[in-house]
Amino acid sequence: MSKPIIDIKNISKIYQMGSQLVHALRDITVTINENEYVALMGPSGSGKSTLMNILGCLDTPSSGTYFFNNTNVRELNDNELAEIRNREIGFVFQTFNLLPRATALKNIELPLVYSGIKKYERIEKAEEALRSVGLEDRMEHKPNELSGGQRQRVAIARALVTSPSIILADEPTGNLDSKTGNDIMRLFQTLWESGNTIILVTHEEEIALHAKRIIRLRDGLIESDEINNNQVKF
Amino acid sequence: MNLFESIRMAINSIFIHKLRSFLTLLSVAIGVFAIMGSGSLVSSFDNTVETEMANLGENSFKITRTPSVQTGHDSWRKYRKRERINYKQYSKLKNKIGDMAFVSVESNQSNMTIKYSEFETDPDVTLQGTNEVYFNINNRDVPKGRPITEADVEYDRNVAVIGNDVFNKLFKGIDPIGKQIKIGKQKFEVIGVLDEKGAILGKSQDNQVIIPITRFNKYYSNWWESLDISIKAFSKESFPYVLDETIGALRTLRSDQPGAENSFEIETNESITQQFSGLTGYLTYFGLLAGFFALAAAGVGITNIMLVAIKERTREIGLRKALGARRFWITMQFLVETMTITLIGGLIGIALGFLMSSMISYFLGLKVTIPIDWMIISITITTILGLVSGLYPAFRAASLDPIDALRYE
Ligand SMILES: Nc1ncnc2c1ncn2[C@@H]1O[C@H](COP(=O)(O)OP(=O)(O)O)[C@@H](O)[C@H]1O
Ligand SMILES: [Mg+2]
Numbered sequence: 001m002s003k004p005i006i007d008i009k010n011i012s013k014i015y016q017m018g019s020q021l022v023h024a025l026r027d028i029t030v031t032i033n034e035n036e037y038v039a040l041m042g043p044s045g046s047g048k049s050t051l052m053n054i055l056g057c058l059d060t061p062s063s064g065t066y067f068f069n070n071t072n073v074r075e076l077n078d079n080e081l082a083e084i085r086n087r088e089i090g091f092v093f094q095t096f097n098l099l100p101r102a103t104a105l106k107n108i109e110l111p112l113v114y115s116g117i118k119k120y121e122r123i124e125k126a127e128e129a130l131r132s133v134g135l136e137d138r139m140e141h142k143p144n145e146l147s148g149g150q151r152q153r154v155a156i157a158r159a160l161v162t163s164p165s166i167i168l169a170d171e172p173t174g175n176l177d178s179k180t181g182n183d184i185m186r187l188f189q190t191l192w193e194s195g196n197t198i199i200l201v202t203h204e205e206e207i208a209l210h211a212k213r214i215i216r217l218r219d220g221l222i223e224s225d226e227i228n229n230n231q232v233k234f
Numbered sequence: 235m236n237l238f239e240s241i242r243m244a245i246n247s248i249f250i251h252k253l254r255s256f257l258t259l260l261s262v263a264i265g266v267f268a269i270m271g272s273g274s275l276v277s278s279f280d281n282t283v284e285t286e287m288a289n290l291g292e293n294s295f296k297i298t299r300t301p302s303v304q305t306g307h308d309s310w311r312k313y314r315k316r317e318r319i320n321y322k323q324y325s326k327l328k329n330k331i332g333d334m335a336f337v338s339v340e341s342n343q344s345n346m347t348i349k350y351s352e353f354e355t356d357p358d359v360t361l362q363g364t365n366e367v368y369f370n371i372n373n374r375d376v377p378k379g380r381p382i383t384e385a386d387v388e389y390d391r392n393v394a395v396i397g398n399d400v401f402n403k404l405f406k407g408i409d410p411i412g413k414q415i416k417i418g419k420q421k422f423e424v425i426g427v428l429d430e431k432g433a434i435l436g437k438s439q440d441n442q443v444i445i446p447i448t449r450f451n452k453y454y455s456n457w458w459e460s461l462d463i464s465i466k467a468f469s470k471e472s473f474p475y476v477l478d479e480t481i482g483a484l485r486t487l488r489s490d491q492p493g494a495e496n497s498f499e500i501e502t503n504e505s506i507t508q509q510f511s512g513l514t515g516y517l518t519y520f521g522l523l524a525g526f527f528a529l530a531a532a533g534v535g536i537t538n539i540m541l542v543a544i545k546e547r548t549r550e551i552g553l554r555k556a557l558g559a560r561r562f563w564i565t566m567q568f569l570v571e572t573m574t575i576t577l578i579g580g581l582i583g584i585a586l587g588f589l590m591s592s593m594i595s596y597f598l599g600l601k602v603t604i605p606i607d608w609m610i611i612s613i614t615i616t617t618i619l620g621l622v623s624g625l626y627p628a629f630r631a632a633s634l635d636p637i638d639a640l641r642y643e
Contacts (some may be wrong), residue, residue, distance in 0.1 A: 058636045060636050079561065082560045085555075085558045086558020090557050097640070111558055114558045114560070115558065126350045158557075
């Protein structure tokens with residue numbers, strides 16, 4: 001049996017909007033193992049991002065338990081959460097979220113800066129990550145000198161550089177045209193095949209079909225959670 | 235993440251936000267400029283007063299009819315009635331205390347013209363009548379030739395010791411000793427050249443000619459003019475006794491009534507320095523006050539500017555937190571950024587303040603001093619300013635919620 005990385009039980013998330021309570025997540029239970037490739041599917045407002053923020057230790061659930069690599073996340077303080085995000089989780093955002101004034105290499109170095117790794121080692125690892133997304137010839141380019149697809153590759157390299165347990169990607173192709181989106185999906189497939197664990201948030205069926213397992217959310221509830229027998233591979 | 239990294243990021247962001255940084259730098263620089271400028275100006279002033287104004291030397295004091303620095307609007311009324319100090323009083327005083335102290339007498343006439351053959355000086359030379367102990371009491375040397383002697387005074391000799399400016403003006407390359415100069419209608423023989431002293435408060439100390447007091451009184455003095463007397467006790471121990479004796483003797487000589495104030499002024503080094511320290515204390519106080527107000531305003535400005543910067547960079551902060559930056563590092567990043575800007579502003583203020591005080595000092599003829607103490611004070615104040623005004627924005631940044639920050643538009 002493979003090792004569970006994410007293990008959540010009966011998680012709910014309730015937001016208060018004025019006098020109204022918004023149940024963003026209701027009683028969610030999911031286990032995700034090492035080297036899984038999971039798509040979180042659902043229409044807008046179904047709770048995908050909320051779940052993803054909880055999985056990424058950016059947010060805490062209103063109730064329920066969350067074990068990350070056998071650690072009870074509820075018991076961690078601010079700094080310990082920051083450390084988990086730094087070492088164990090690689091985020092990829094829809095809007096890339098690169099530092100605009102920093103070069104590709106510097107952007108990729110940033111998480112390593114926060115884990116206190118020495119300069120020469122940082123550069124080495126950042127260069128390796130850039131190579132793995134096929135951008136070794138764009139190291140000194142700033143984000144505005146790169147195309148959208150290239151920016152997202154830099155962001156993926158930044159997520160990979162710490163060798164995290166899991167990569168969380170929230171609508172990573174949402175801001176890209178379909179051809180560039182395809183390139184990014186091909187990159188995710190490669191990463192998965194080389195042993196990475198990936199959770200992909202999307203509202204597009206086409207994108208979700210690239211994953212091995214699809215979890216469908218609706219109104220904060222899990223509608224279905226099954227293996228994708230029609231996985232689209234490149 | 236080390237300090238160097240933070241400082242480099244801070245300097246980067248200074249260059250990115252040029253106008254904002256410029257305004258911050260400017261406000262800090264103005265405040266530090268006021269503190270540093272007035273502080274170092276006062277330092278130069280004090281230094282000059284200490285080393286040059288107070289050139290009476292140890293164990294010395296001076297007797298004058300009126301004080302050299304007069305304050306208060308009714309002082310003129312008070313001093314006007316005082317009898318002048320005349321030569322007779324001086325001689326009698328000298329007889330009385332001459333075995334415990336050097337006693338010199340001084341009187342002078344400014345704006346004199348000195349002539350030698352076809353050369354003449356501008357009409358700005360100070361002619362000074364005095365006696366043989368003047369040189370000792372005032373720490374002046376006569377490296378070329380000889381000073382005035384007791385015999386010169388006693389036998390009314392027409393001899394003169396000239397200052398360096400006069401020497402340069404009249405005797406270009408010629409040996410002046412033994413030459414005849416003309417002061418007004420009288421001829422004097424040059425017997426010596428004074429050592430060079432430079433300027434005090436913009437006035438040259440070398441543009442003078444010294445002749446025996448007896449000659450001076452005969453040709454250049456008006457009957458109403460008062461003499462100054464300088465006294466130097468032979469030893470430190472006898473100084474208080476000499477001072478007492480002098481006051482007693484002078485009161486008798488000038489028939490001051492018992493219980494009445496002295497009809498003359500006694501000035502020691504301390505009393506002169508004190509008169510000036512009142513003045514410089516005021517300047518320091520004013521500069522510090524202006525500086526503190528400017529810096530307080532700068533501090534509020536910096537805090538606001540940093541809060542705006544943090545607002546603009548909310549998403550960046552969210553991203554950094556998502557990538558694993560701890561609170562501490564976010565705090566440090568913004569604190570270092572604030573400190574870097576304020577310190578650069580502070581350094582500019584220090585440089586400008588020093589430049590200005592040096593220029594004023596130069597024009598006033600003060601000694602230009604490098605005010606290490608004021609530099610340290612300014613840097614300390616700037617550091618505290620950076621810390622105080624940067625801490626709140628930095629904390630605000632560090633305590634942002636990562637999700638809210640990431641979602642911020
Ligand atoms: N910070 C918040 N405050 C209040 N309601 C929120 C907040 N975040 C999300 N929600 C609500 O929770 C529900 C799920 O949102 P979200 O997880 O962003 O959905 P998705 O990513 O699937 O579009 C929505 O109804 C949304 O309005
Ligand atoms: Mg979403």
